[in-house]
Amino acid sequence: MGSYNLLGGKVVIGLVEKASIRYSGGNKKVIAKIDTGATKSSIDTSLAAELKLGPVIKSKLIKSAHGSKLRPIIEATIELAGKIIKSEFTLADRAHMKYRILIGQNILKDGFLIDPTK
Numbered sequence: 001m002g003s004y005n006l007l008g009g010k011v012v013i014g015l016v017e018k019a020s021i022r023y024s025g026g027n028k029k030v031i032a033k034i035d036t037g038a039t040k041s042s043i044d045t046s047l048a049a050e051l052k053l054g055p056v057i058k059s060k061l062i063k064s065a066h067g068s069k070l071r072p073i074i075e076a077t078i079e080l081a082g083k084i085i086k087s088e089f090t091l092a093d094r095a096h097m098k099y100r101i102l103i104g105q106n107i108l109k110d111g112f113l114i115d116p117t118k
Contacts, residue, residue: 007016010112010113011113013034013112014115014116015033017080019032021047022078022079023053028047030047030101031097031099032103033102034114035102036105037102038103039106040090041088041090041101041105042101042102043071043091044101046093049078053074057073058072060073075088082111091114
């Protein structure tokens with residue numbers, strides 16, 4: 001998925017990155033928004049349904065700019081900057097947003113640094 005710089009053993013990524021979601025039918029390439037303010041990563045509900053991701057493993061109360069909402073959580077595997085990561089994602093209606101996947105702190109803490117100029 002391209003070459004990435006390392007700094008102190010961490011992969012340097014930008015605010016928007018190419019990612020690949022693994023599912024039973026293969027891999028789906030998507031453009032993901034990197035959000036250091038989000039504690040959990042999120043995936044669009046229609047994309048999760050299209051790829052038959054799931055099952056829902058639990059629910060969590062999530063606070064956002066639109067208020068608090070109980071969201072279902074699934075586990076999914078993604079590839080980001082050459083790293084394969086299995087993590088939890090909340091399901092949210094992101095149809096009105098530019099990016100169908102948001103990468104939050106739960107994934108970023110696995111060895112990533114963000115360079116906003118990238």
